Amino acid sequence: MFNRFVVDGNVIISPMLITRRLEFDAGHRISTHNSQCRHLHGHRYVIEITLSGDIIADEGVAEQGMVMDFSEVKRIAKTELVDQWDHAFLVFSGDTQVLNFLQTMQDHKTVVFESQPTVENLAITAFRILDAAYQDTYGNQLKLEQVRLFETPNCWADAIRNKC
Numbered sequence: 409m410f411n412r413f414v415v416d417g418n419v420i421i422s423p424m425l426i427t428r429r430l431e432f433d434a435g436h437r438i439s440t441h442n443s444q445c446r447h448l449h450g451h452r453y454v455i456e457i458t459l460s461g462d463i464i465a466d467e468g469v470a471e472q473g474m475v476m477d478f479s480e481v482k483r484i485a486k487t488e489l490v491d492q493w494d495h496a497f498l499v500f501s502g503d504t505q506v507l508n509f510l511q512t513m514q515d516h517k518t519v520v521f522e523s524q525p526t527v528e529n530l531a532i533t534a535f536r537i538l539d540a541a542y543q544d545t546y547g548n549q550l551k552l553e554q555v556r557l558f559e560t561p562n563c564w565a566d567a568i569r570n571k572c
């Protein structure tokens with residue numbers, strides 16, 4: 409049903425990697441940090457979601473020539489992750505001082521984590537959420553390969569399948 413993608417009759421590219429970038433704003437603090445990260449502050453996070461899969465070769469289907477429609481990559485990421493974390497405060501469950509404070513604010517958008525909301529821990533959490541969300545519905549071996557999360561333009565963490 410899904411043919412391997414062949415270039416010039418002899419170069420087989422399979423699987424292909426595709427990446428979609430999304431951005432969101434969130435607040436956090438690292439309560440155990442010994443410098444400025446222990447203060448309440450926020451970031452413009454950038455998340456890059458990389459999926460692997462065979463290129464769909466079926467004639468006539470809307471996804472022909474794609475691993476997954478980028479709009480579908482975005483839709484799933486927004487629904488399952490970005491819309492949950494955007495304009496939220498990301499707090500460690502052990503940071504009771506801030507957690508208790510946030511709970512006094514009615515309807516405040518708060519996401520509680522079982523570990524400090526460092527960019528490394530957030531990337532791993534994002535990987536687990538998104539790995540369950542991207543399903544191979546077209547039989548082309550679609551799967552999440554990597555989540556790259558930027559905390560600043562110069563600082564990021566990579567959660568890579570089979571490496572974390």
Ligand SMILES: [Zn+2]
Nearest residue numbers: 436445449451
């Ligand atoms: Zn920070």
